[in-house]
Amino acid sequence: MISAKSGNLLLVGFMGVGKSSLAKELAKSLKTICLDTDKIIENMEGKKIKRIFELKGEEYFRKLEQDIAFWLEKNVKNSVISTGGGFVAVENLKEIGKVVYLKSSFENIMKRIESHPNFKEKLAKRPLLQDRKKAKELFEKRGDIYKKSADITINIEKYKNRKEIIKEIMQFI
Numbered sequence: 001m002i003s004a005k006s007g008n009l010l011l012v013g014f015m016g017v018g019k020s021s022l023a024k025e026l027a028k029s030l031k032t033i034c035l036d037t038d039k040i041i042e043n044m045e046g047k048k049i050k051r052i053f054e055l056k057g058e059e060y061f062r063k064l065e066q067d068i069a070f071w072l073e074k075n076v077k078n079s080v081i082s083t084g085g086g087f088v089a090v091e092n093l094k095e096i097g098k099v100v101y102l103k104s105s106f107e108n109i110m111k112r113i114e115s116h117p118n119f120k121e122k123l124a125k126r127p128l129l130q131d132r133k134k135a136k137e138l139f140e141k142r143g144d145i146y147k148k149s150a151d152i153t154i155n156i157e158k159y160k161n162r163k164e165i166i167k168e169i170m171q172f173i
C-alpha cells in the first residue's frame with residue numbers, strides 16, 4: 001500500500017519511458033489532476049527545455065528542478081506528478097509524495113521512441129538523448145538512484161498496454 005501525507009504520486013524514470021502519458025491517464029483514473037515538472041519549468045521560463053539547455057545550460061535547468069521540487073512539496077496535494085528524467089536527484093523527492101519508478105531497458109526505451117509517429121520531434125526536444133552512447137551511460141548511471149528512490153517499481157516491459165500498468169499501480173494505492 002502506498003500513501004503519502006501529501007497524497008501525491010510522483011512518476012520517475014528515464015527519458016522516453018512514457019511518464020507523461022501514463023501520468024495523464026493515471027490522474028484521470030484517480031479523478032485528480034496531473035502536473036508535469038518539465039511543463040512547469042517551460043511555463044516559468046517561457047521557453048522549451050531544449051532552449052533552456054542551449055541558453056543557460058544543464059546546471060541552471062537542475063536548479064529550476066530543485067526550485068520546483070520545493071514548491072511542489074509546499075503547495076501541491078493529491079496530484080499525479082510526472083517528472084523529467086533527472087528530477088529524481090532533487091533533495092526533497094520523498095517529501096513530495098510516493099515515488100513510482102517506471103523501469104525499462106535502454107533498448108526498449110529507444111525502440112519506443114523510434115516507433116513513435118513524431119519520432120524526430122520526440123528525439124529533438126531531449127538534449128541528453130542526442131548522443132546515444134552518452135545517453136546509454138546516463139541510463140546506467142541513473143539506474144541506482146531510480147531504484148533507491150522508488151516506493152514502487154513497475155517494469156513496464158511486463159505489461160501489454162498503459163491500462164494494465166495503471167491497474168498494477170492502482171493496486172498499491
Ligand code: S3P
Nearest residue numbers: 014015016038084085086126127
Ligand atoms: C532529462 C529528461 C527530460 C528533461 C530534460 C532532462 C534528464 O525529461 O527534463 O531534457 O535529465 O533525464 P523526460 O524524462 O520527460 O524526457
